[in-house]
Amino acid sequence: MNDTHAQSNISAxxxxxxxxxYTPTFTLGxxxxxxxxxxxxxxxxKLTESTVYMVALIFLDTLLLFTLPFKIISYNLQNNWNLGSVFCSVLESLYFVNMYGSILISLCICIDRYIAIRHPFVAPALRSTKKATMVCAIICLGTSAGTVSTLQLHGQDHNFSSCFHNFSKSTWENKGLFSTLETAFFCSMAAMTFCTIQTVRCLRKCKKPDNPQIHTNRAEKIVMANLLxxxxxxTPYHVAFLLYFLVKNNVIHNSFQQTLRAILQVTLCWANLNCCLDxxxxxxVLKESLEGSLKNSPKTAKRRL
Known part of the structure; x- marks a missing residue:
């Protein structure tokens, strides 16, 4: 009785x-x-590499934001979902797939800045708006292929009544899916941390006491804001995901299951703040691009002459 009451309190x-x-995340995002x-x-x-990646990030974030009102509804109707299994699968695909699309685009922004600043001589050969567009297209198409896995989240039960919840046992035992998602995140985190540290070091070496170099400061803020x-x-969600996976596979004692399930839901909700903090x-990025456009405009060129 006490356990049921405690679970009810946690759920509430x-x-x-x-x-x-979710309400401010959806609105502000x-x-x-x-x-x-x-x-x-x-x-x-004029589009730059950074603005191309930014457009892709906006696109993925907007698709994810679309699912948030339905995720709130699904939690209120945990065992009474009546909007259909197909619509639920579409929402789950948009939600989970686009989150990892955002992770990969954030990684691209970081690597793009690293190449441009740390390796300026090879940057022209590696960077262009066309190449950035191709990378974004590959990521969007690649993550879209991940919808195949989300269609199986509820197993063979096509009459499930709970969307975003109560995934099948086979889903939690799918070590390949788990390894792919965790590897994608932690490898991205390691690469972004390395690139950001190297970029910031390079930018700070370029600074001179008598010349603060505003564009250098802005580049530093872009990579730091992206990493933070x-x-x-x-990070909180992927740590919670790892622990919950271990519980579901009996590596950690299942007495922690209800608590970790609640933490997983909370950290997943927290992860969606990305749509606002982006x-x-x-x-x-836009301020930098606008200044670049103004700098190259005919009026500015005339003033310089």
Whole structure:
């Protein structure tokens, strides 16, 4: 009786946390993405590698944001989902697949900055808006292929009544899927940390006491904002995911299952803050692109002459 009451309290707390977090995440995330796109199309005249990656990130974040209201509904109707299994599979695909698409695009932004700043002589051969577009297309197509795995989250039960929840036993025993997701995250984290440290070191070496170099400071802020957003948003969820996977496979005692399940839900909700915090990166990228456009405009050229 006490266990049931405790589980009920945990569930109610998680539900309240999700409602508190998802509402501003959806509202602010949508606002920031629309503002960034508007600014990009009406103010920035020329696309750069960074803005191409930014457009891809906005696209993936917006698709993920679309699923959040339905995720709130699904938690309130845990065993009474009545919007159909097909629609549920579409929502789960958009939600989980686009999260890893965002992770990979964030990695690309970091590597792109690293190449441009740390290896300027080979950068022209490796970087271009066309190549950035191709990379984004490959990531979007590659992550879309991941929808095949999300279609099997509930196993062979086509009459399931709980969306985003109660995944099948076979899903939690799928070591290949688990290894792929965890490897994608932790390898991305390691690569981004390395690239960011090297980029920041290089930028700080270039600074001179009598010349603060505003563009150098902005480049530093872009890579730092990108890394911090990545770490703050995604690390708690992937650690919780690892622990919960170990519990479901009896590596850790199952007495922790209910607690870890709640933590997994909370950290997954926290990970979606990425859709809002990406706005910080958008700000610096767009400001840099706008200044680059103004610098290369005919009026500016005339002034210099």
């Amino acid at each position: 707390t998680v539900e309240l946390f999700q409602l508190i977090m 949508l606002l920031f993405n629309v503002m960034a796109l508007s600014f990009l199309f009406f103010k920035v005249k 957003t990545f770490l703050v948003c995604f 706005g910080v990166c958008y700000y610096f």
